[in-house]
Amino acid sequence: MSTAIELKRVSRRYRSATALQDVSLRLEKDAIHGLLGRNGAGKTTLMSIATAQDWPSSGEVRILGQRPHENEQVLPKICFVREEQRYVDDALAKHAFSAAAQAFPRWDAELAAQLAREFRVPEKTRIKKMSRGQRSAVGVIIGIASRAEVTFFDEPYMGLDAVARQLFYDRLLEDYASHPRTVVISSHLIDEIAHLIENVVVIDQGQILLQEPVEQLRDRAVTLVGRADAVAEIAGTREVLHHEAMGRIVRTTMLGALDDSERQALIERDVEIVPVSLQQLIVRLTAREDASNQTTLNPSQEVAR
Numbered sequence: 001m002s003t004a005i006e007l008k009r010v011s012r013r014y015r016s017a018t019a020l021q022d023v024s025l026r027l028e029k030d031a032i033h034g035l036l037g038r039n040g041a042g043k044t045t046l047m048s049i050a051t052a053q054d055w056p057s058s059g060e061v062r063i064l065g066q067r068p069h070e071n072e073q074v075l076p077k078i079c080f081v082r083e084e085q086r087y088v089d090d091a092l093a094k095h096a097f098s099a100a101a102q103a104f105p106r107w108d109a110e111l112a113a114q115l116a117r118e119f120r121v122p123e124k125t126r127i128k129k130m131s132r133g134q135r136s137a138v139g140v141i142i143g144i145a146s147r148a149e150v151t152f153f154d155e156p157y158m159g160l161d162a163v164a165r166q167l168f169y170d171r172l173l174e175d176y177a178s179h180p181r182t183v184v185i186s187s188h189l190i191d192e193i194a195h196l197i198e199n200v201v202v203i204d205q206g207q208i209l210l211q212e213p214v215e216q217l218r219d220r221a222v223t224l225v226g227r228a229d230a231v232a233e234i235a236g237t238r239e240v241l242h243h244e245a246m247g248r249i250v251r252t253t254m255l256g257a258l259d260d261s262e263r264q265a266l267i268e269r270d271v272e273i274v275p276v277s278l279q280q281l282i283v284r285l286t287a288r289e290d291a292s293n294q295t296t297l298n299p300s301q302e303v304a305r
């Protein structure tokens, strides 16, 4: 595995808060990673430090094997799309795109123009005067068309409607397939980006709680729907993450994969196996992790909104 992003014991302390606490992380090159966590978990801080827009209080960062801070060799290879991006006062979208063309060597102007039409970005409205969704679209277009080797999207969907969000996911995946690169997306909409990401990183209170390939994570649990006695029989001594009863029918999410004989037994007893929601699984697993870390969090608190 080749590493694109590496943090070694990175901390970021503010006078009143510790945003990152001794974070060590290696993210694989040419993969799409999801950075998930509750409000204030440290996602933006981590991204700001990895993209050299902020300095760590201690620890080291390597992007494509180099320190990114004040490094003219590696900075053009990094794109950071964030909500509070500042633009020149009277800038139109085309001005932001020209600036991006200067900043990113692999910029594709035709792709940017095509995306601007698809996202319906107005040509003659100053970015400052655009709606929130239109401004987000400008950022998303820059993130995709920059083709930067390492691209960070910090909650890129703010203000984007459902059609525009789907367009973002589709176009990002298409362009990623033809131009592989390393992408990190922070999001609260876990199930919405689940099909996009290959690797999940969950951060909470400035620390990494979980890092795992999505497929592996999904295999950790199953959800069964069927008669209570049949489901209980299969569940056996497995750890139950979630349980709902609807009359005699129950819906139970439990840890542990099923073997062939258990699958056969489920068919015979008319118990259905349904896909586990990644959002549910992460919420439950991190609540468990929190409890075992003996933090003061209430286990019912959720990682995602």
Ligand SMILES: Nc1ncnc2c1ncn2[C@@H]1O[C@H](COP(=O)(O)OP(=O)(O)OP(=O)(O)O)[C@@H](O)[C@H]1O
Pocket: 014, 015, 016, 017, 018, 019, 037, 038, 039, 040, 041, 042, 043, 044, 045, 046
């Ligand atoms: N400039 C700052 N001064 C003081 N504290 C800060 C500053 N920036 C961030 N923090 C604190 O650091 C912690 C992490 O903030 P960060 O913005 O990284 O979280 P986040 O995971 O991106 O949250 P959200 O999902 O709400 O955007 C929070 O407790 C926040 O209050």
